[in-house]
Amino acid sequence: MLQEKASAVAEGGVVTALPAGLSEPVPEPSHLGVASADGTSHSTEPDQNIESIKVFLHERELWKKFHEAGTEMIITKAGRRMFPSYKVKVTGMNPKTKYILLTDIVPADEHRYKFCDNKWMVAGKAEPAMPGRLYVHPDSPATGAHWMRQLVSFQKLKLTNNHLDPFGHIILNSMHKYQPRLHIVKADENNAFGSKNTAYYTHVFPETAFISVTSYQNHKITQLKIENNPFAKGFRGSDEGELRVSRLQGKEYPVISKNIIRPRLAPSHGQVTGKLEGAGLMSGHPQVLPHYQYESGVPPSEPPEHHPNPFSPSRDPNLLYHCFKHRGNSRHLELGCKRPYLDTAPPAVPEEHYFRSPSSYEPPLLSHTYCGEPLGSRGACMYGGGAAVDSEEGGAGGSDELSPPALSCNVWASVQPYPRYGTQPTEGVPYQHFPAHFTGPASSVVPRPQATPSELAVCSPPTVQRCPGPAPSSSPPGPGSMDRAAHPAMYPRRLGLPPRAHRDYLAFPSQSPRDPPYQYHMGLSTTRAHWTDS
């Protein structure tokens, strides 16, 4: 059981001094909330300064631009990166303490959306959530000094709609709204990741919420992507001058020619934002209680500012976008709504397949209960939501002498459909902006069968235990090398070259937030590095 947690949202802060190492002023990080497992807020122990950690979203201005338009993220079968990419600056860590940084993406609500009349609207109930997966930063675990030295980038995180994705990408449903979250897990000697007193810190930037799509719906988003994503420079129009889509946008979005476009990957540089908008974490989550520390002096009773509503009709009415569809060689402007998606289609594949049948949902690379890597390997690491894994306390087992430092597993966080407040959207009703906050009865210590949706079980190297589940390989090199051989496709690159560093993946059946409990289990790298600086 966790004895402490910290959570926060990025809202409500104020712009303050430029943190060292950042080239732009960034808003004050979210206020930290510290909650104990019993549901009461309290300060962390003096030696666990996790509550002093501050997280700054990189390129926040860019994120806000997208957010204001209603961020969309493409999901593909092969996996697609997020853009803007999720990068943060972390401060306040103990330089010598080791931390693990990871992200997950949780449903923002229980609705499916449609893009109708140039805005996102609720179109029915959400489909069952995909297997929950975590993306562990490849540098994890690393010292606070390491994390604070530079931006922490999760840009290699990929999103997919492939329910059977074997690559460990985060699986999402199209036309659903999601909220990325950042977790910072303390993993030092006295607070071993996976131990009963694991301290972690969950951070949510509401402006990073997005709706997953298989093709862009809102052309303003398309243009923002083209304008800001260097890989999309090819779509920035010709010398004659215009973005392809801009022709169809009328005056709404400025025509951008190659001549006038300049790389604007960091458009927020030099900009100072005003008060951060949005609301704080709402109470209701026994594990992650709201606990605002109004550094700016704003009393808790003051209504939080809201982000511009990206998905509601309350946007500037003058902003008019059009629905397009492709027919033949031309696009046709459509002002009408697309056919409402009113019925919730059953999952393409029985949920059982993913959540309850580890054997059936067990991608080769996800079948290990722990992952290890050769020292120095720093590849992407994604972890799947978990199977019938009894990770509590980590089932000791296995030939420890031969195995890499084994893992203990702890349920350490809960994932719920990201809560929204305000009126419950109804079908056909424009989506109301949701603030990021936690709600729900999730408890990190609920016995597995009754566990709340998407608990995160953490497997940590400090103990000589393993996450229960598919039998791990006992080969010292760890799954990494083995899987590379078994699944070369996972490690593409030039022949004869060492594959790019990759961590291996763990698969854990997961479940829908609305369905029987599922857990995220995370197997952390079993590098031979010690977890302390000693």
Add this chain to the structure above:
DNA sequence: TCATCTGGCACTTTTGAACCGA
């Protein structure tokens, strides 16, 4: 018929081996 998804395309950036000279 329609909304949504898929795969190929052209384009760009990124990556790292190969090469060269100091």
Add this chain to the structure above:
DNA sequence: ATCGGTTCAAAAGTGCCAGATG
């Protein structure tokens, strides 16, 4: 032999678009 800089080709990441799917 080593190091640092440059070059270049392949890989990877983009959105667009036509066709497929349910």
